[in-house]
Amino acid sequence: SVNPRLGDILQKLAPFLKMYGEYVKNFDRAMDMVNTCMQRSSPFKEVVQNIQKQEVCGNLTLQHHMLEPVQRIPRYELLLKDYLKKLPEESPDRKDAEKSLELISTAANHSNAAIRKMEKMHKLLEVYERLGGEEDIVNPANELIKEGHIQKLSAKNGTAQDRYLFL
Numbered sequence: 001s002v003n004p005r006l007g008d009i010l011q012k013l014a015p016f017l018k019m020y021g022e023y024v025k026n027f028d029r030a031m032d033m034v035n036t037c038m039q040r041s042s043p044f045k046e047v048v049q050n051i052q053k054q055e056v057c058g059n060l061t062l063q064h065h066m067l068e069p070v071q072r073i074p075r076y077e078l079l080l081k082d083y084l085k086k087l088p089e090e091s092p093d094r095k096d097a098e099k100s101l102e103l104i105s106t107a108a109n110h111s112n113a114a115i116r117k118m119e120k121m122h123k124l125l126e127v128y129e130r131l132g133g134e135e136d137i138v139n140p141a142n143e144l145i146k147e148g149h150i151q152k153l154s155a156k157n158g159t160a161q162d163r164y165l166f167l
Helices: 007-025 027-040 042-052 062-086 094-130
Strands: 147-153 160-166
Touching (some): 007 094, 027 042, 027 062, 042 062, 062 094
Antiparallel strands (some): 147 160
16 A cells, blocks of 8 residues: 555566457457357357346346457556556656556557458458369468459450459
């Protein structure tokens, strides 16, 4: 109570926040799965609804609770920024709080990068399906950069031909 500190605690826990990236990466699939199960299985839906009615759930749905981890890192980041704004420059917690913010920002970037990577992989898989299963494009090293209509000019007679290009 004399010299409260927060930065040192968050600094120790911040590296574990990178695990949220895996959760965030699969969040959309998990949400779709829950929604599908709720629609297709009456017993599942009934169990979930009974649990959601419990006081401990705070009148929130399963989907709301699933969203909490996705929002956690950005919330920590905002809280720590606000804390640093109000923390006196001479505070013994300043250096630890600044280091914590740096680590949490790194975890947030890691999480965002994981989301972008999954989105790019989904787009590549969509192209794979559209092309009828062209096997050599499904490779973790491949990345869809751009796609769209182009005009191919014939070298022989200069006529334009419509094409659709995947880069």
